[in-house]
Amino acid sequence: xxxxxxxxxxxLHECLVSLPQEDFLYLGDTACFPYGSRxxxxxxxxxxxxxxxxxxxxxxxxxxxxxxxxxxxxxVAREVAAxxxxxxxxxxxxxxxxxxxxxxxxxxxxxxxxxTVESGAYRRALEKQGRALEVTEVEAPxxxxxxxxxxxxxxxxxxxxxxxxxxxxxxxxxxxxxxxTHYPLVSPMLQRILGRDVRxxxxxxxxxxxxxxxxxxxxxxxxxxxxxxTYDFLCTGDAEAFRAxxxxxxxxxxxxxxxxxxxxxx
Ligand code: DGL
Numbered sequence: 519x520x521x522x523x524x525x526x527x528x529x530l531h532e533c534l535v536s537l538p539q540e541d542f543l544y545l546g547d548t549a550c551f552p553y554g555s556r557x558x559x560x561x562x563x564x565x566x567x568x569x570x571x572x573x574x575x576x577x578x579x580x581x582x583x584x585x586x587x588x589x590x591x592x593x594v595a596r597e598v599a600a601x602x603x604x605x606x607x608x609x610x611x612x613x614x615x616x617x618x619x620x621x622x623x624x625x626x627x628x629x630x631x632x633x634t635v636e637s638g639a640y641r642r643a644l645e646k647q648g649r650a651l652e653v654t655e656v657e658a659p660x661x662x663x664x665x666x667x668x669x670x671x672x673x674x675x676x677x678x679x680x681x682x683x684x685x686x687x688x689x690x691x692x693x694x695x696x697x698x699t700h701y702p703l704v705s706p707m708l709q710r711i712l713g714r715d716v717r718x719x720x721x722x723x724x725x726x727x728x729x730x731x732x733x734x735x736x737x738x739x740x741x742x743x744x745x746x747x748t749y750d751f752l753c754t755g756d757a758e759a760f761r762a763x764x765x766x767x768x769x770x771x772x773x774x775x776x777x778x779x780x781x782x783x784x
Contacts, residue, residue, distance in 0.1 A: 519545070519572075520546070520547065520582065520583060521545075522547050522587070523666040523700070524546060524665070524703075525584065526544065526581075526583025527583075527767050527768045528700075528767075529721065529726070530544055530768070532723050532725065533725070533726045533729055535726065536726040537733075537747075539740040539741065540747045541747040546755075547564065549754035550754065551662075551663075551666055552666070556633065558590040561590050562591045565582075565591035565594050567780045567781060569595045571778065571780065573604060578733075578738050579607065579732060579733060579738070581607045584698075585610055585630055585697050586631045586633045589640075590633055590634075592606070607725060610639050613695045613719050614640060614643035614646070614695070616724055617644065621651065625689055626653050626694075627653075628640045628656070628694075629661075629686070629695070629698070629708075631659065632657045654691055655697075658698070661678070661682065661700070661701065665701075665703050668762070679708065692715060692717065693716065693717045694708070694718050695719045702720040703767055749772075750773075751772050753777060754777065757777045760775050
């Protein structure tokens with residue numbers, strides 16, 4: 519699985535809860551973080567390279583643990599993986615399904631990166647749910663970098679988060695899609711600003727369920743009694759910085775983080 523940084527660890531966490539017997543290889547493309555405001559065309563080249571790299575290392579399934587990468591390059595990842603007979607599990611669609619199912623007033627908010635909003639991926643995914651929904655999308659360009667840098671919560675951070683939540687409050691959303699895999703890491707702050715009546719929808723759990731279904735359907739799941747699998751981490755930027763922030767967020771030792779070079783894109 520891959521993300522631009524540590525956000526995808528929120529998806530990995532859910533997969534480790536559901537499928538501890540599987541082996542996981544996680545790549546954080548930290549040299550190119552943030553994806554949220556990168557040129558989408560170049561991002562697509564990068565995603566193809568990352569998919570190739572993970573498949574070269576023996577991935578039997580590819581999880582796009584990044585909403586921005588899913589929004590701008592799900593098709594590219596699928597194309598690369600399909601050429602090797604490998605399935606792809608993306609984010610975005612599973613969250614749209616949950617949000618449409620649980621909203622009472624039909625007002626759904628989406629907080630995500632600029633690229634994700636501009637791609638229209640959530641709007642399309644929500645439209646497919648067959649229910650009339652009022653969708654309010656908000657770009658939060660500074661939120662993922664704040665999380666990725668492991669910054670402290672200060673007054674400036676709170677002001678930034680409040681400003682992002684303001685249009686959501688005004689629209690009276692009762693359900694908010696955390697449209698970036700980094701955001702569940704600050705859900706306590708968002709929940710406080712929005713209040714208890716707003717349900718926050720993170721994608722990790724649904725993605726883990728989709729991973730399990732796909733592995734079982736294709737007959738490539740490990741038996742649950744098979745003991746604990748392995749987990750390995752790669753990143754394209756500073757390995758020590760990734761290890762430090764990642765260990766804190768995942769709340770387990772990441773071990774060695776290997777640095778890898780990727781040619782494509784950015
Ligand atoms: N975790 C990534 C996402 O889900 C985003 C952060 C970024 O690279 O801008 O969109």
